[in-house]
Amino acid sequence: MPVMTTLQDNLQAVQSRIAAACAACGRNPAEVTLLAVSKTFGADAVQEVAACGQQDFGENYIQEGVDKITILQSSANPETPLIWHCIGPIQSNKTKYVTEFFSWAHTVDRLKIAQRLNDQRPDHLPPLNICLQVNIDGAATKSGVAPEEVLELSKLVTQLPRLALRGLMTIPDPLKGFEAQVALHTKARALFNDVRDELNLPHFDTLSMGMTSDLEAAIHAGSTMVRVGTAIFGERQYPV
Secondary structure, eight states: OOHHHHHHHHHHHHHHHHHHHHTTTTTOOGOOOEEEEEOOOOHHHHHHTTTTTEEEEEEESSEEEEEEEHEEEHTTOTTOOOOEOOOOOGGGGGHHHHHHHHHHHEEEESSSHHHHHHSSSTSSSOEEEEEEEEOOTTTTTTTOBBBGGGHHHHHTTTTTTTEEEEEEEEEEOOOHHHHHHHHHHHHHHHHHHHHHHHHOOOOOOOOEEETTTTTOOOHHHSSSSHHHHEHOOOSSSOOO
């Protein structure tokens, strides 16, 4: 089977999962953005998925993302430009690349990184869309601001003019069982609601949570953006 057909079928299968999950909890599928995560897959695979109508793409590795963005810029359709999201760790020496090449950064978890992103965002570009990464389950191996510190960091980030605080993002450790997954994601939704209500921000509208294995539970709990890689592109291709 041609690769194009495989990727198209995979994308449609994920879209069907999102639609079914929304139907199951009475939500409109238009409320949930699919973020296609192309980690370790090349620009050709991104281009094939984009040709099927997918517009939002997530990159875990900043330099890999920059390389793909650079390759695909020349063939981009100006009417439906690709929207690039940085969803991996952001080190201080990489912030400049995030500000110059990406429209979104999902993994901001401290003021130092937010300040660098603000200071380095080029003037000719709109403010960088930001999600604060929250360590919602307290996992020792995961990055993210502690839930009790999210509101204070949110207040500080809103003072940075070259950033637009759009919401929260979580990457909890995997849980077995739909109900357990929903319960954890619901904690993130409650925190999102608290910050939104406290700050009354006009564009605080994004709850980035849920991946291939738990997107149904995340949508049930209120996710507005699911990050799916494996179910679209296949198993990761890491160098031997």
